[in-house]
C-alpha cells in the first residue's frame with residue numbers, strides 16, 4: 001500500500017499556480033529527496049499533501065481524519081525555533097501525544113536515542129542552540145512513530161557532521177521500511193542518501209527517478225542555473241557547484 005498518493009494535486013495562491021497538477025506515489029522503503037530552487041514549490045507540495053493548505057485534486061493523506069493522519073504521517077515543518085520553556089524530553093514526548101500515547105511510550109526514548117539527545121533530555125528546549133533545536137524537532141517527529149515522515153529542509157542549520165548523520169538516519173528509517181520525503185538543498189547529500197529524487201521547477205514536477213539519472217548536467221543548468229564539478233568518492237557522487245549560469 002502506498003504511504004502517499006497524490007492525484008492531480010495542484011495549488012493556486014493569490015491567483016497564481018504555485019503547484020501545477022502532479023500525481024505521484026511514495027512506497028515503504030523509499031527515501032525521497034524533494035529538490036528544486038527557492039520558491040519551486042517544495043513546501044507547498046508537502047503541505048498540500050498533508051491537507052494543511054487548500055488544494056485541488058486529491059491526496060489520500062489529506063482525506064484522512066486528523067487522528068488517522070497522525071498515525072500515518074509525521075511532519076517536520078521548516079520553522080525551527082522552539083519558544084516553549086519545556087524540557088527536551090517533554091517536547092519530544094509531544095510526538096507520542098499526537099497519537100494519543102503517553103510521554104513514557106518507548107517511541108520517545110527511542111527517538112531521543114536515535115538523535116543522540118539523551119544528554120540533553122532534561123535541558124530547557126528553548127535554551128538550546130539552533131542546530132540542537134532542529135534535532136529536537138526531528139526527534140519529536142520520530143517519536144510520533146509513523147510509517148511516513150515528511151521533513152521540510154531537515155538539514156537547515158545543521159553542522160556538516162550532523163547533516164550527514166541526519167541523512168544517514170533518514171536513509172536508515174527508509175531501509176527499515178518507512179517512507180521518507182525530505183526537501184533538500186544539498187544535492188550531494190541528496191544524491192548519496194536518497195533512493196529517489198523528485199525535482200520541482202517553477203511549481204512543476206520536471207524529473208522523478210534515481211539520483212544518478214536525475215542529476216544530469218542539463219538538469220542542473222536548466223533548473224538550478226549552476227555548473228557543477230562531479231567528484232566520485234568512496235561514499236558516492238559529490239556535486240561541487242562551481243558557478244552560476246547566466247540566463
Ligand SMILES: Nc1ncnc2c1ncn2[C@@H]1O[C@H](COP(=O)(O)OP(=O)(O)OP(=O)(O)O)[C@@H](O)[C@H]1O
Nearest residue numbers: 013014018036037038039040041042043044045183
Ligand atoms: N501564502 C502565499 N501567497 C502567495 N504566494 C505564496 C504563498 N505561499 C507561498 N507562495 C509562493 O509559492 C511559491 C512556492 O513556495 P514554496 O514555499 O512552496 O517554495 P519552496 O520550494 O519550498 O522554497 P524554499 O526552498 O525557498 O523553501 C513561491 O513562489 C512562493 O512565493
